[in-house]
Structures are given as structure tokens and as C-alpha cells.
Amino acid sequence: MTTTDRPPGLRERKRQETHRTIALTALRLIAERGLEHVTVEDIAGEVGVSSRTFFNYFGSKEDALSTPYPDHRHRIDRLVERLAETPAGPDPLAGLLAIARPDLARIDADRDEWLLRMTVFTDNPQLLARTAVLESAGEQQLTEAIARWCGLPADDQYPALVLYTFGAAVRSAMRRWYAVHGAESVVALVDTACAALARGLPLPADATPRGATT
Secondary structure: OOHHHOOOOHHHHHHHHHHHHHHHHHHHHHHHHOHHHOOHHHHHHHHOOOHHHHHHHOOOHHHHHHOOOOOHHHHHHHHHHHHHHOOOOOOHHHHHHHHHHHHHHHHHHOHHHHHHHHHHHHHOOHHHHHHHHHHHHHHHHHHHHHHHHHOOOOOOHHHHHHHHHHHHHHHHHHHHHHHOOOOOOHHHHHHHHHHHHHOOOOOOOOOOOOOOOO
16 A cells, blocks of 8 residues: 555545535536536535635636546655556556556546536636646656656656657547447556557557558
8 A cells, every 4th residue: 555545534534525525516516507607606605615615625616627536636646656666567558557547447436427527628628728737747747757667867758758658548548438428448448548559559450541452
């Protein structure tokens, strides 16, 4: 068990419950009314807390959408710790998938919530820019961890290439998952994407490329 995986105490559990309640309420209200028609005061009032309490957990209503879980701020630390405990092998994407699997499984477990969240983000693409800002520091931390894992200098191109390639695999899997309304497992879809990349991304057997002869 990593340091960030230790069970929380009672006070921390209550804090986590409040975080989740606010985040889920924000998602529901914004899905129902639209991003521009929901205020922090609306969300806080629906939960039964003050606006001040809301801001103890989130910097904005957009942040409440982008950080649905209370341990989100420790997510990168957790990934870095898991990576350090994972033996490096010839397939770095498989290593990243192994450490990310619990987070991906959480999406499958909270299927309806994540389908709704992706609908809100699809309807409000400006949220993606905000999420990218929140994730930028974590990307640098994880890139440096991958460099150490691979035994490469921190400024080498390869660790960043591995991270962004894995990110592309996750995004493509999430896009497919959303298109089929969660009928397929996110974990399985990312597995498939990483396996295809490991093989050099060959065309699927049922593909019919333009100009191909039969």
C-alpha cells in the first residue's frame, strides 16, 4: 500500500463525502440548467452549505466538474508511487496501464456519472482548457517519474512521448466508451488501444483502406 492509499480517518472521510456531494450536485445542476445558468450559490444552496464552504473545496464551479473525487489532488502522487514500485519492462505503455488501471476502473464503476460528465464537457468545450491547466503540473511530475523509471534524463524526449501516447490511448478509449454509452469497459478499451500501439498500430483486420485491391 502506498502512502496515498492509506485509509482515511473519520474527519477526512467526512471531508471526502462533502467534496463528492458538492461535485455531484454541481454536475447534476449544470447538466440540467446549463453551465452559464448555474452559480456557486446555487450549488452551495442545493447541498446545504455556504458559498464559503464551497470555496474551501473548489476554486470555481468549473473546478467542481474537473475534480470529481476528493483524492484527485493526490492522483499524480499515487501514480508516481505506483510507477516506482512497478518493474520497468520493454513495454512502457503496459507499465503505465498497470498503474492507471484502478483510476480507469473507477470510471467503469461510476458509469452514469461519467457519461453525464462527458456530455457536459462536450456541450461546454471551454471546460477542456480549464482541465488542461489543472493537469499541466501533474504531467510534468509524471514525465519526470517516467524518465527515472526508464533510466533516462528528465529532459529526454522519450518519457514525454510515452506519457502523451498513453494519454492518446486513454482519450481514444474514452471517446469510444462515450459513443457506445458505456456498453464496453473503459479498462478493456484502453487495453486494446495500448496493445495496438505496442504492435506498431497496424490496421485492423476488417479495415478497407482507400485504394486497396481485393
